[in-house]
Amino acid sequence: MLSYRHSFHAGNHADVVKHIVQSLILDALKQKEKPFVYHDTHSGVGRYDLQDERSEKTGEFKQGIARIWQRDDIPAEIASYIDAIKVLNDGEELRYYPGSPKVARAQIRDQDRMVLTELHPSDFPLLLQEFRGDRQVRIYKEDAFARLKGSLPPKERRGVVLIDPPYELKHEYMDVVKAIKESHKRWATGTYAIWYPVVYRENIDKMLKGLEDLGIRKILQIELGVEPDTEERGMTASGMIVINPPWKLEGQMQAILPWLKDAIAPNHGHYKVEWVVPE
Secondary structure, X not given: OOOOOHHHOOOOHHHHHHHHHHHHHHHHHOOOOOOOEEEEOOOOOOEEEOOOHHHHHHOHHHHOHHHOOOOOOOOHHHHHHHHHHHHHOOOOOOOXXXXXXXXXXXXXXXXXXXXXXXXXXXXXXXXHHHOOOOOOEEEEOOOHHHHHHHHOOOOOOOEEEEEOOOOOOOXXXXXXXXXXXXXXXXXXXXXXXXXXXXXXXXXXXHHHHHHHOOOOOOEEEEEEEOOOOOOOOOOOXXXXXXXXXXXXXXXXXXXXXXXXHHHHOOOOOEEEEEEEEOO
């Protein structure tokens, strides 16, 4: 299965798609003054040094964020995402890339809050250090789905849950389905954004079928591929499955993905925005 220590992959094409969708959801939540919660199930360390030996070893950010962050034709819809990157990088050099918690922190307001969970023994202390003293952020070294179950429904009754496990074990795909089933019972109106890697397409098909069988409405799939599907090892595409997406998200991603494909994977790229279950 996929071995996904994020320090090796920060800023790659999968991160770009994930964090664009995340930013658009947060933009939508900010349209109302009422507070919301951002809940991140697999938070990582918060920020990543692209000059670290692990990042340099793979160089994956070069086919991701490095190809778009300083273009002069960036779609207006992704301004919040690009701003979160520029905040960490003074000057012209791309040195740091924000993990999903830092992308969120760049957007939440004084009335909003964040819940972060990270179980990895090396990543948790770094995440804690990154947000030390931040009263709007609560960090837990707990099982991601146990903490999610205990946190729902949130007091704000508004917000988004980002679910992005490493998928190192095959059962994690169906673990996500189980977590959505339990979470939706507690908080049916929340937005759930599930990241997935395409390593073996059959795993994604099974997860989608599992989600469809839950009887939940409004499930949108967003995907960007950089290579055709293959039976060989390696991530060829990635995407987001969004339950209760903001009403503009479908149209926004239909506008953004052609530009993103041309920028990141002009030769073999492909994309989709499809309803798994419509409203």
